[in-house]
Amino acid sequence: MALDIVPAELTATLLEVAAYVIYATLAPQAYVVLRKRGYDSLHMKYLHMTFLLTLVAATLHVAFTITLAYEAFSTHTDEAGFAKTYYSRSDIPLCLAKSVCQAIVVVLADALLVFRTFIIWDRSRRVIIFPALFLLVDLAHSALIVVSPSSPNSPLSKSMLSPRLDLVIFVAVSWTLNLLCAGLIAYKICKMRYIIKRLFSTKNDLLDNMLTVILESASIYSVLILATLITTALGNAFQFIVVDLTPPLVGIIFLFVIMSSSNVRDDDTFRQNPTIPISAENRDVGSGTSSHLSEYRSPYSSFGPGYSQQRPHYSS
Numbered sequence: 001m002a003l004d005i006v007p008a009e010l011t012a013t014l015l016e017v018a019a020y021v022i023y024a025t026l027a028p029q030a031y032v033v034l035r036k037r038g039y040d041s042l043h044m045k046y047l048h049m050t051f052l053l054t055l056v057a058a059t060l061h062v063a064f065t066i067t068l069a070y071e072a073f074s075t076h077t078d079e080a081g082f083a084k085t086y087y088s089r090s091d092i093p094l095c096l097a098k099s100v101c102q103a104i105v106v107v108l109a110d111a112l113l114v115f116r117t118f119i120i121w122d123r124s125r126r127v128i129i130f131p132a133l134f135l136l137v138d139l140a141h142s143a144l145i146v147v148s149p150s151s152p153n154s155p156l157s158k159s160m161l162s163p164r165l166d167l168v169i170f171v172a173v174s175w176t177l178n179l180l181c182a183g184l185i186a187y188k189i190c191k192m193r194y195i196i197k198r199l200f201s202t203k204n205d206l207l208d209n210m211l212t213v214i215l216e217s218a219s220i221y222s223v224l225i226l227a228t229l230i231t232t233a234l235g236n237a238f239q240f241i242v243v244d245l246t247p248p249l250v251g252i253i254f255l256f257v258i259m260s261s262s263n264v265r266d267d268d269t270f271r272q273n274p275t276i277p278i279s280a281e282n283r284d285v286g287s288g289t290s291s292h293l294s295e296y297r298s299p300y301s302s303f304g305p306g307y308s309q310q311r312p313h314y315s316s
Contacts, residue, residue, distance in 0.1 A: 006072075008237035009087050012244035013069045019248035020062040023255075027055055030255040046115065047258050054108050054254065058247040061101035064094050065244055096146070103142040105247045109254055110135055110177050113218055116257060117181045120188050127184060134177035141170045164235060171229045178222040186213045221253045 034051060037044055071094075072083040079085075089095070114131045121127040145166050190213065214220065228246060231239035 008240045012241040016244045023248040023251045057101045057104040058251045061247040064098045109250045113181045175225040
């Protein structure tokens, strides 16, 4: 049974408020972690900026959503079906403001994921060429979507496709970027864990590996974007629920990414084991392969001062 726009928007408002409460509860804890890491490096300044901009955009988005609900249900009560007519309009200033906040959150999240891929791959510019191109397309199309409804008679607006198709293209580009970055991050993490297992005979916990890949690559974000893409393409009223939930959920997901990007890893083998015995089998694997050790350390070299300079001491 198709969901009507009014109950869909009302449900979206309630769920967004609940998700934002969770986000607002976690945000101070994440900010404490960021403050402990300082502001010295460009890396940390970028994480601070992303954290604050995402928080502001998500806060404004939920405020606009509540205001829209208030105006839809508390004004013009003498007009039958006013709420449905009100929610169906896309040229309302509050709707445009919500679209701006939504675009900001999505672009910031996509940019952070590209940056995360850049760090995990030891700042390799070649690896992020395609993700960066998708990010530029994402940024340009988000600007078109935001500008088009506010100036319907401009040449730019007339050259645009239908609003729903424009949104589908924007979400599809964002999802492709996320899928690409998530795949690159997952591959790098699995490769590093394989090297660690061979060199140091560590246990290979499948559940731990899966959780690490999911958190580090922000795979949940890709699932959220996919849900947005499907509901928007189908023109289903559920898209209003998914779209309104995006800012706080993206904020929650990327709080963990930001904290992971700013913290030294707790499970670092080199930090916890200053003296690591290597078996004869692993000694063969490690002999003459200093590049493997460098490859293991390098993805996490940005997680703390002097972190990448720590070297293991092998016992004979």
